[in-house]
Amino acid sequence: MEIFGRRDSDRKLCSDIKYAQGAGMEIYMKRTIITVVGKDTVGIIAKVCTYLAENSINILDISQTIVQGYFNMMMIVDTNGCGKQFGDMADELTALGEKIGVVIKCQKEEIFDSMHRI
Amino acid sequence: MINLYEVTETNKMIEKENLDVRTITLGISLLDCIDSDLQKLNDKIYNKIYEAAKDLVKTGEEISREFGIPIVNKRISVTPIALVGSATCKTIEDFASIAKTLDKVAHAVGVNFIGGYSALVCKGMTPADELLIRSIPLALSTTERVCSSVNLGSTKTGINMDAVKLMGEIIHSTAEYTKEDDSLGCAKLVVFCNAPDDNPFMAGAFHGVTEADKIINVGVSGPGVVKTALEKVRGENFEVLCETIKKTAFKVTRVGQLVAKEASARLNVPFGIVDLSLAPTPAIGDSVADILCEIGLEHAGAPGTTAALALLNDQVKKGGVMASSYVGGLSGAFIPVSEDQGMIDAVRAGALTLEKLEAMTCVCSVGLDMIAIPGDTKATTISGIIADEMAIGMVNQKTTAVRVIPVIGKGVGETVEFGGLLGYAPIMPVNSFSCDAFVNRGGRIPAPIHSFKN
Numbered sequence: 001m002e003i004f005g006r007r008d009s010d011r012k013l014c015s016d017i018k019y020a021q022g023a024g025m026e027i028y029m030k031r032t033i034i035t036v037v038g039k040d041t042v043g044i045i046a047k048v049c050t051y052l053a054e055n056s057i058n059i060l061d062i063s064q065t066i067v068q069g070y071f072n073m074m075m076i077v078d079t080n081g082c083g084k085q086f087g088d089m090a091d092e093l094t095a096l097g098e099k100i101g102v103v104i105k106c107q108k109e110e111i112f113d114s115m116h117r118i
Numbered sequence: 119m120i121n122l123y124e125v126t127e128t129n130k131m132i133e134k135e136n137l138d139v140r141t142i143t144l145g146i147s148l149l150d151c152i153d154s155d156l157q158k159l160n161d162k163i164y165n166k167i168y169e170a171a172k173d174l175v176k177t178g179e180e181i182s183r184e185f186g187i188p189i190v191n192k193r194i195s196v197t198p199i200a201l202v203g204s205a206t207c208k209t210i211e212d213f214a215s216i217a218k219t220l221d222k223v224a225h226a227v228g229v230n231f232i233g234g235y236s237a238l239v240c241k242g243m244t245p246a247d248e249l250l251i252r253s254i255p256l257a258l259s260t261t262e263r264v265c266s267s268v269n270l271g272s273t274k275t276g277i278n279m280d281a282v283k284l285m286g287e288i289i290h291s292t293a294e295y296t297k298e299d300d301s302l303g304c305a306k307l308v309v310f311c312n313a314p315d316d317n318p319f320m321a322g323a324f325h326g327v328t329e330a331d332k333i334i335n336v337g338v339s340g341p342g343v344v345k346t347a348l349e350k351v352r353g354e355n356f357e358v359l360c361e362t363i364k365k366t367a368f369k370v371t372r373v374g375q376l377v378a379k380e381a382s383a384r385l386n387v388p389f390g391i392v393d394l395s396l397a398p399t400p401a402i403g404d405s406v407a408d409i410l411c412e413i414g415l416e417h418a419g420a421p422g423t424t425a426a427l428a429l430l431n432d433q434v435k436k437g438g439v440m441a442s443s444y445v446g447g448l449s450g451a452f453i454p455v456s457e458d459q460g461m462i463d464a465v466r467a468g469a470l471t472l473e474k475l476e477a478m479t480c481v482c483s484v485g486l487d488m489i490a491i492p493g494d495t496k497a498t499t500i501s502g503i504i505a506d507e508m509a510i511g512m513v514n515q516k517t518t519a520v521r522v523i524p525v526i527g528k529g530v531g532e533t534v535e536f537g538g539l540l541g542y543a544p545i546m547p548v549n550s551f552s553c554d555a556f557v558n559r560g561g562r563i564p565a566p567i568h569s570f571k572n
Contacts, residue, residue, distance in 0.1 A: 033125055063122035074122045086184055105129070107186035112120040114372040115128055 038102025196234035204246035233323035286501030311511030338374030367437030393447025394438030407460025419470030450483025456543035
């Protein structure tokens, strides 16, 4: 994770930046949730992870279940190191999903945080 | 951190249960556009709205993409035009020219409705107010995206019965002017008691004079989400029922809060409120009436409907208030007939009448909404219906409204099709006994005793 330095305390809310504190330094992460849903086949995780690695997207957490042959995976990723715009990344992952035969969605983490945390 | 179950739940709500943000409405004050020259006034209005709203649609689409949540409508509300045009408009056509400007700029920025062609006359009408009101049929028949509203009463001021009488005539006239389109003009016209200054929903949205120069208000919606949640607690007692509605309303409102804060930051416009309303659409699975059925009624309109709606409305508010830093607008359950498939079915089955709808308006957040009535309904009868709703709102210290559509040339049993989000509706019978002598009395009904709180 890169260190960007201090921000003014009256900065505007910015959805790109997730404010996190660790070891006395202020660190910024851009956390995105990537969901992959579809019929289970060999190589889904490998192909998605290859794309992420090629684009310097760091995986923070993975959960995955297979129910009645259906593959359902969620990855929490940090897009700090990725130079691409959110929209481009989302489009590329959607296209990758179509190639593999699954549906890949990208959503910024805040929507889940806001609904499921007080 | 968020877990897979929560992510799946959210995305299921979005994809299968019609969870969406119903509207982002940008409220814009036009008070600084007031001018005694009509052309200058129209130019200033156009320029101000264009500058403020040119990125609204694009921003809404970006937010929608990044969070994966549909933002169905982007809209604008403005200062009541009766105030804005009062220094310069001398004829109906003068006011209607402002409506044309609003329509033109709405097309230019890409919003689907612009509200605020309005007058606030709950105590009395100025000449400008009356002129704007009389221009409504022309304005709504010569524009596409302009919405109009008139506030006719309030708990503090009583009911302006002169304006109520006039509005019965205006609604009828608007129906006539737009009769080629099944009187669609009336679907863009609503009369209020206790109108809120910050309602983001159409047709009643306007930017009240108590508001800042520009504001972002968001209306959420999720009748489908609430219904699905209630399917899991079928047969349980009222405590479980109410808790389920409350928790679901919390989640739905949180989505609106997030979107509102994002839009506010990106457009550099202060965040106003989240309107936590359950607003149905004609889409399958997006019905408030279906929630009432899930609560335990055979059809909306059966005995128990008013109680069921009261509890639904209350729990939505309780859950939503915790979820948002500022709540406002109408905030509650909507019961528009043409926009709710379950309501349409209930009318068709004979379970839901106008009288029952009137009872339901006592406990929910709007009034008689999107109701098609016979085209030969007298203007005084429409005024009587309005007066009833105004009284309910005035005495119960709540917002009520009337948006009825007298469909010229059609009668009970026929159907009128408005299209899109406005839906379609079977024409409902109206009690045809006369209230002419009542409506023709003139003057004001005074404010109720309990409004004297000082």
